[in-house]
Amino acid sequence: MCLTVGVSSGLAFFLGDSRTVVVASHDAVVTPTFDGKVSLRTGPLLPDVRRASGGPVGVDLVLGKTQTESVEELFARYAFIASEPDSQVAKVSDAVRDMASSAALRGLALGLVPLATWWLLGPHRRGQLFRGVRTRKGVLGGVLLLTVPLFLWQPWASDEDTQEAQGEWEPLETFMAGFPVPEEAAGIEIRNSPTTVQTQRLIQSAVDTYDKSKEFYDAAAEEAESLELNEPDDDETVALVVSDRHDNIGMDRVARAIGDQAGASVVLDAGDDTSTGQPWEAFSLDSLDRTFDDLDRFAVAGNHDNGPFVTDYLDDLGWTMLEEAPVEAPWGGLLLGVDDPRSSGLGNWRDETGLSFTEVGERLADAACDQDGERISTLLVHDANLGREALTRGCVDLVVGGHTHVQDGPTEVLGENGRNGYRITNGTTGGAAYAIAIGSKPRRDADVTLVTYRDGRPVGTQWVRLRTDGVFVIGPYAELGLDEPDEE
Structure with missing residues (x-):
């Protein structure tokens, strides 16, 4: 009986549970099912899609709010994310596993209730109850106990016919008859309706973006x-510098491949991973984290x-977010950094909040120079100009930044x-034209920088x-002629 109660209640808890996560740039409600389908419910104006999950457990994803300028832009974003889906699949899978674990624990607790009740009643009271079952009142009580679940379930109740129910599922290949469909889309079904017929052009455009991007x-x-x-x-450590990704998750695995080829074991993220710093861009941070999850990871915003979203999100994912206090770097020196004090969204203004850019630079220099004679190995900032004062005072070996989308340096500075x-500025790893990088390929040349430590x-x-035509250009290895400590 305990097993029956535990399993049945656990299944009920599991199927009745849900989680709200940010998936594919939307707030989304994730609900587990046992229909073996992954169903994406996009709302009243866009078509629903589904495909087999590959197992008995399925999931319903109901998309909520996002930010976009147009439906065309939204479809292009979907296609781009679909070309690099691993981080989003992992996020939904984690949510389902979390719900399964929670349901199992609650089912176990409920399954122990009959056993605990049996033990608490004691033999005398149990005997009285068993004798009472044979009476008319006992039979009536048993019938009521059996009918309570039925009244709660109410299988006779039915919903009205809905517009959603009128649509029929059909293979994407059938819906897009006459247009090429990627092999990866095999098994995808779309719910047909008068509304979705109007979206065929948008879907074809998304498929085209998917193909080109992949x-x-x-x-x-x-x-x-x-x-x-x-x-x-053997005695050297390589760090991979990325900056100004601006949501271009396609470049993540390219950057990782470059880092692997160079023997990088550290990633330094100089910020602007997003375009607006909003929660809908969590897909970009998920991709960044999944791509570099086995490296030592340091970042500034x-x-x-x-x-606060980007900083808090990466911090929760296990990234070391630098905050004006030096930390021990994997290569053995001190690493210092701070978030950019400005905020700009998608505008071209510079809105300084709290301390000004210059004031933050001065405080950063104070922190760099106040290390009891131990020199800062690397100062990681979004804009290399933020480290100008620290270099001028001669307290830093290397300032690493981004922001300008133009590679520059290494440039020597005598303190x-x-x-x-030295100071170096990485170009835009996302190949972004200003703050926009989503597309079938980089909008401008995409850069990463490798820093070697000894x-x-x-x-x-x-x-x-990586140029926009797909050709790589490799810069020369530039040695840094730093003064030796005993030359002070």
Whole structure:
């Protein structure tokens, strides 16, 4: 009996549970099912889609709010995310596993209730109850107990016919008859209705974006595995610098392939992973995290990552978000950084909040120079200008930034104390034209930078660029001629 109660209640808890997560740039409600289908319910104006989950457990995804300028832009975003789906699949899978674990625990607790009741009643009271079952009142009580679940279930109740129920599921290949459909879309079904017929052009455009995006980034990631890059020595550590991704999740695996080819074990994120810093862009941060989850990860927020969402989200995912206090770096030196004090959204203004850009730079220099003689190995900021004062005072070996979308450096700076340092600016890893990077390929050249460390200090840098035509350009390995500590 305990097993029956536990299993049945656990299943009921599981099927009645739901989670709200951000998936595919939408607030979405995830509900488990046992129909073996992954169903995406997009709302009254867009077509619902589904495909087999590959097992008995399915899931219903009901999409809620998002931000977009047009339906065309939204479909293009869907296609782009679909070309790099792993992080979103993992997010939904984690939500379903969490609900399953929760339901199992609650079912176990409820299943123990009969056993606990049996034990608490004791033999004398149990005997009285068993004798009472044979009486007329006992029979009546048993019937009532059996009918309570029936009244709660109410199988005789039915919903009115809905517009959704009028639509029929048909294979995407049938719905898009006359247009090519990717092999990966095999098994996808779409709910047909008068509304969805009007969206055929949008779906075809999305399919075209999907094909082009997947083809471009597949080829780039494969070619990156054979690039001739500087090879680190056994006593050297390589960090991969990314910046200004602006939601271009397609470049994530290309950047990772470059990092792997160079032997990188650390990723330094100089910010602007998003375009607006809003929760709908969680898909971009999920992709970033999944791509680099086995590396040492450090980041700062850029001016477009305005608000607390990006910083809090990456922090929850396990990234080390730098906050004006130095941390021990994996290469043995000190790493310092701070979020950009500006916020800009998609506008072209610079809205300084709280401390000004200059004031933050001065405080950052104070923190860099106040280390009891221990020098800052790397200062990670979104805009390299934020580290200008620290370099001027001669307290930093290397300032790493992004922001301008134009690669620059390494540039040597001689400090007031006679110590030299360098600054480098990474281009836009997302290949973004201003704050927009979503598309079938980068909108402009996409850059990453490799920094090599030895004995706790940077000793060389190298940039790698993916052009919009899919051709890689590799910058020369630039050695950094830093002063030795005993030369002070």
